[in-house]
Amino acid sequence: MEWKKISVLGAGSYGKVYYAVKIDSFLLRASVAVVKCADLWRSISLQREAHILETLRGSPNVVQFFGADVSIENNIPTYNLFLEYACGGSLHNLINSKRGKMSEVEIGFYAYQLLKGIQDVGLHKGVHNTQRKIKTILDRNFCV
Ligand SMILES: Nc1ncnc2c1ncn2[C@@H]1O[C@H](COP(=O)(O)OP(=O)(O)OP(=O)(O)O)[C@@H](O)[C@H]1O
Numbered sequence: 569m570e571w572k573k574i575s576v577l578g579a580g581s582y583g584k585v586y587y588a589v590k591i592d593s594f595l596l597r598a599s600v601a602v603v604k605c606a607d608l609w610r611s612i613s614l615q616r617e618a619h620i621l622e623t624l625r626g627s628p629n630v631v632q633f634f635g636a637d638v639s640i641e642n643n644i645p646t647y648n649l650f651l652e653y654a655c656g657g658s659l660h661n662l663i664n665s666k667r668g669k670m671s672e673v674e675i676g677f678y679a680y681q682l683l684k685g686i687q688d689v690g691l692h693k694g695v696h697n698t699q700r701k702i703k704t705i706l707d708r709n710f711c712v
Pocket residue numbers: 577578579580581582585602604631651652653654655657658703705
């Protein structure tokens with residue numbers, strides 16, 4: 569059973585981000601994920617991200633890490649990092665869609681969850697001393 573890349577969600581400096589599905593025809597079940605892809609030779613930042621997310625598995629305010637592998641795409645070894653799909657898009661896009669205007673209640677709502685996520689990252693020994701970048705993406709309930 570393989571993940572099938574369906575569409576491009578975005579891109580980072582390392583490569584592209586895809587929406588992907590995996591169909592289990594035996595159990596009649598479909599799973600969705602996000603796949604971040606980079607040429608293997610320039611995937612060090614993604615590998616580091618995988619390591620950090622691995623140590624944060626189970627944290628409710630951090631996107632879940634499903635695993636990583638290497639595949640051959642157009643004869644090029646490609647590193648794939650599989651993540652929980654956050655269907656709400658990025659907090660940055662949400663703020664832009666509101667032309668930068670948010671109520672105090674909304675700001676408090678997102679700030680609280682953001683701080684909870686940062687706390688999870690900060691509490692984890694494995695992430696200590698690692699340069700951290702926090703990306704805020706939203707789930708279907710518009711929670712960080
Ligand atoms: N788990 C996810 N669920 C939904 N969309 C995602 C997810 N992860 C990333 N994306 C989408 O892909 C885009 C790029 O992702 P990513 O966070 O890796 O890039 P970046 O942080 O902008 O890049 P860089 O790390 O090079 O600065 C995001 O802006 C977002 O739209």
